[in-house]
Amino acid sequence: MKDLLTVMSFTIKDMIKRKSFIVSTIIILVLIVVGFNIPNIINAITGGDTTSSEDKILIIDSSNVFEGTLESLNQMELGYEFQITNDNVSFDDIKGKIENKDIDEAIIIEPKSDGTYKLRYIVENLTQVSSMPEDLINALTSVYTNLQISKLGLTTEQIASLSPSFEFSLEQTEEQEVSGNVFVIMLLSIVLFYAIYFCAYQVSSSITTEKTSKIMETLVTSTSPRTIVLGKTIGIGIVGLIQVSVMVAVALVSAKLFLDPELLNAVLDMSKFTPFLAVITIIYFILGYFAYALLYALTGSTVSKPEDIQSANTPVAILAVIGFYLAYFTMMNPTSELNQFAAIFPLSSPFCMPFRIMMGIASTSEVLISIAVLLVTILIIAQVAIKIYSNAILNYGTKMSFKDIVKLYKDKNN
Numbered sequence: 001m002k003d004l005l006t007v008m009s010f011t012i013k014d015m016i017k018r019k020s021f022i023v024s025t026i027i028i029l030v031l032i033v034v035g036f037n038i039p040n041i042i043n044a045i046t047g048g049d050t051t052s053s054e055d056k057i058l059i060i061d062s063s064n065v066f067e068g069t070l071e072s073l074n075q076m077e078l079g080y081e082f083q084i085t086n087d088n089v090s091f092d093d094i095k096g097k098i099e100n101k102d103i104d105e106a107i108i109i110e111p112k113s114d115g116t117y118k119l120r121y122i123v124e125n126l127t128q129v130s131s132m133p134e135d136l137i138n139a140l141t142s143v144y145t146n147l148q149i150s151k152l153g154l155t156t157e158q159i160a161s162l163s164p165s166f167e168f169s170l171e172q173t174e175e176q177e178v179s180g181n182v183f184v185i186m187l188l189s190i191v192l193f194y195a196i197y198f199c200a201y202q203v204s205s206s207i208t209t210e211k212t213s214k215i216m217e218t219l220v221t222s223t224s225p226r227t228i229v230l231g232k233t234i235g236i237g238i239v240g241l242i243q244v245s246v247m248v249a250v251a252l253v254s255a256k257l258f259l260d261p262e263l264l265n266a267v268l269d270m271s272k273f274t275p276f277l278a279v280i281t282i283i284y285f286i287l288g289y290f291a292y293a294l295l296y297a298l299t300g301s302t303v304s305k306p307e308d309i310q311s312a313n314t315p316v317a318i319l320a321v322i323g324f325y326l327a328y329f330t331m332m333n334p335t336s337e338l339n340q341f342a343a344i345f346p347l348s349s350p351f352c353m354p355f356r357i358m359m360g361i362a363s364t365s366e367v368l369i370s371i372a373v374l375l376v377t378i379l380i381i382a383q384v385a386i387k388i389y390s391n392a393i394l395n396y397g398t399k400m401s402f403k404d405i406v407k408l409y410k411d412k413n414n
């Protein structure tokens with residue numbers, strides 16, 4: 001136990017002192033703060049003009065087709081600022097107003113000889129739009145319809161009967177009810193993937209670097225290979241967990257300080273993120289990290305040059321990406337059998353099961369089975385990794401092939 005703590009302590013101090021770790025962490029934290037400040041930066045550049053988001057539309061009804069009812073458009077909250085006039089405004093005058101930014105668009109209402117009406121929608125450039133916006137068409141149609149109805153002398157009850165009062169509801173045929181903010185859930189999966197993948201990768205890099213600097217010879221003579229593997233894996237995992245926790249904390253504080261409260265509540269609805277889910281997420285981070293970290297420990301022990309790390313780690317990286325995308329894409333249909341499989345499959349369960357719990361569709365038995373399968377997988381990978389590591393740790397030759405690795409494992413069993 002003392003040797004394990006010694007290796008862990010050595011690994012943690014070595015990781016924290018690395019310039020690459022410090023610089024990358026600072027850069028990521030700065031990017032997080034800047035990212036959440038983008039709305040404020042845009043406001044600063046535009047001078048804080050909050051009205052610029054509403055298009056100004058000039059409506060010209062020189063024939064008084066709407067009989068003064070067009071002013072009601074400004075009460076419909078369509079996201080436009082309407083300027084209404086019954087004067088004759090020429091096309092050149094409209095062009096000048098658009099160029100001077102007095103208006104963004106214009107609508108000219110012209111009666112036709114057959115009793116119908118033509119709406120001319122004028123914009124600065126046709127590349128901006130392909131047709132007149134549907135909401136404008138519906139709004140003008142509604143105002144004109146109400147005007148004509150009012151001329152018929154109908155009673156209040158008769159007018160009310162023209163507009164159906166439907167009550168809408170959304171239902172599903174699946175027995176399991178799904179609820180939760182999908183954006184938050186997918187973001188959580190991405191954060192978990194980043195944390196597990198990049199923290200686990202450091203195990204391989206650390207082992208190969210120490211082999212190159214001959215530090216490993218000292219470690220092997222003072223403690224067992226099993227202690228080295230577990231100590232380095234746990235040590236880097238602790239550093240990674242702290243790093244990710246700091247990033248998440250900075251992101252949450254930045255979101256609270258710099259984002260509009262309404263936007264924050266709409267996009268980052270954390271109502272489903274309970275203390276239980278937080279504990280489960282940490283458990284899956286630890287277990288997922290151990291599974292991939294031990295695989296990276298295996299690949300790290302098979303190479304003796306830092307430049308060979310990338311190629312040696314490629315198979316594990318592919319497995320990690322497959323596991324992540326299996327979980328990520330099955331989120332589109334969380335009640336599917338494939339998503340249930342992803343929540344049990346040890347390569348994807350760390351990214352998928354927290355999602356199912358947040359959506360409220362994971363049963364207790366599913367969670368227990370998923371954790372049990374992941375634990376068994378970790379024990380198997382640990383046994384294989386430590387056995388191969390024990391024989392390969394002092395190998396300073398060329399990178400070993402898969403056949404050499406299998407041979408080392410069989411020799412260790414003899």
